[in-house]
Amino acid sequence: MSTAFDKLARPIQKWIREQDWRELRDIQARATHVLMDSDADLIVAASTAGGKTEAAFLPLLSQVFNDPSELSGFDILYVAPLKALITDQARRLDDVCRETELPVIPWHGDVPSSVKARALRHPRGVLLITPESLEALFIRRGLEIPRLFGATRAVILDELHSVLDSERGIQMRSLLARLEQSLNRPIRRVGLSATLGDMELAKAYLRPDNPENVETVIATSGSAELQLQLRGYVAGDKDDDAPSATDAISLHLFGHLRGSDNLVFAGARQTVEIYSDRLRTLCEKEHLPQEFYPHHASLSRDHRDFVERRLKDGNAPTTAICTSTLELGIDIGDVTCVGQIGAPFSVASLRQRLGRSGRRPGKPAILRQYVVEAKLTPTSNFSDRLRLGLVRATAMIELLLEGWCEPPQRGALHLSTLVHQILSVIAERGGVRAQQLYGMLCQKGPFRQVDTQLFLDVLRALGQPETALIEQADDGLLLLGAKGERLVEHYSFYAVFQTPEEYRLISGGKELGTLPIDNLITPGMLLIFSGRRWLILEVLDRDRIIMVSPAKAGVPPLFGGDPGNIHDRVIERMFDILESRHRPIYMDATALELLEEAQCQYAHLCFDPGRIAHLGDKAAVLATKTGSVRTTTLALALRASGFTIQTHDGLLEVFGNDETPPLIEALSAMASGKPLDLFGHSPNLLFEKFHPHLTEGLLQKDALSARLDPDGLAELSRSILR
């Protein structure tokens, strides 16, 4: 059998020799065999900087070189979710493509229109594009799609794990299905991904009609040693002389991270600001150069570039206190240690974060997990007593060590994204029949959970006079309505996800970043932002601008956010931990004390009968022992019966009143399958960008498909009563 290297085209071989590579990496060789010897689709799974890009591109470019297409169009299409990733990859590909004389065209909002115009005149080579820009091509140049992509032999989807079953992922799949239908032939799909929780689901995601034909190449996990510590802290009383938990963690970070490159994930932007401020102050007090910097999406591009460059250059030690901005995508080089303040929301993201450390041979990956728990008083709530943050962080670490991570969630209807794609197809084609539209999007596209009746309901909602997004011509053709025209015309249409309104923060003519408009802001107030302290001088409401100047004190702003979704398996593990006497070796003394306390308090909660603990006359705690979706469903059902509910990880705090039935009676009714109105107290159902155009009934169906599990309610109630 010939080696993978032998199979590649001459110019590619020449390029590889020039790189001084001793040989192709394992995943590159295996991917080359699959891509050169078969027509199978492929998923390449490896960590950042694992050589995935070359694994896909070297064989595909070889094919283009050896067997050039006679048709017009780009030879290879590459779709990535970040502009920075496209810029990065274009630079890397330029070299190798010069050998094959193929142009490399980066295409996103910041690419000059002259570059785009030239590529449109002579489409060939490699097109690197975002889902939004591809969407724009369909809408603005629908008739030219065959000319632009006639020659395309493969599409590479980068960061596949980050878009599985998300709004953008569904959009991307819809665009690919539409592309194949325009060309009347399939295009080979190659997905690049970090390690995935469930490879079978990923295959079905990449090629829904033929998952058996998807091959996988998975990197044998980097055998880097893992060093791990979980440190517990108790938030002290205000009048306590001891340093606060925040100060104690800052001091620990200061002492252990100084002098090297590190990432500290602080969860929320507000927390990032608090820790950045403390660490900057510590450096100033010790008269040391600054090396701790905040990094999150509300900070100016300038500041973020500065932090990313400092990390990548490796010239000066740099620790970024950050949110998930530094979790995926662009390569910032290897870091010594990954810090995590507070429990993360998913094992998948914890794994992705840890993958940033220990990449050099012989260097361990280091995870420092910090958890803050409240000081208990006689009136402390049971959720504080159970130390849920500590227990969740522990459960996540244990699952990480076992190699598990969350699979993509399936079954969601994605009606908001469906509305977007309906409008997009009509714009692309000028007009389309309902039957044809259904075939394109729901039968051949990604909206397979949507049946004809539901589809017609969506069309009807969009066609209502007050919505006026679409209308039907006399011959039955669906056209854009007056409001639909306006919506699609504006460039803000291309993205399928929602973005909040914000103020721009300006000091001395320089932009610091942005702040959500729901902050209560008036001149004279003090603010912590970008790791520094500011005085608000002026608020220009109409221009959405806040003018500030440096100050000596300040408080961090609020950034808002959605409640997260915790997987069933994580919550199940939390209860395993609470019900055991498990003492993990990676915990410090405080964390061990807190854990022991939690296990003891759990035993004292007296779940009897079943999983109900009565706290008082009308108050009780239910252990659902399951993730956010089912726990939220039960919470809504009980609220519909008149109870007041507080939700926690796998637990519900339930308060009755004079009107409510006994809790056991309410649960028994649910256990027997009695129909319930989950939406009785009209909870907010507007989560996604195009939700405001749908009817209440459709919004409820959408929520039921993705965020709730009504079918599991009876069984959950039975298991709680048992």
Next chain:
DNA sequence: GACCTGCTGCGGCGTG
């Protein structure tokens, strides 16, 4: 109880 991501076409003006 959280985070992240993206964006066209054209008119107007200056310069070679």
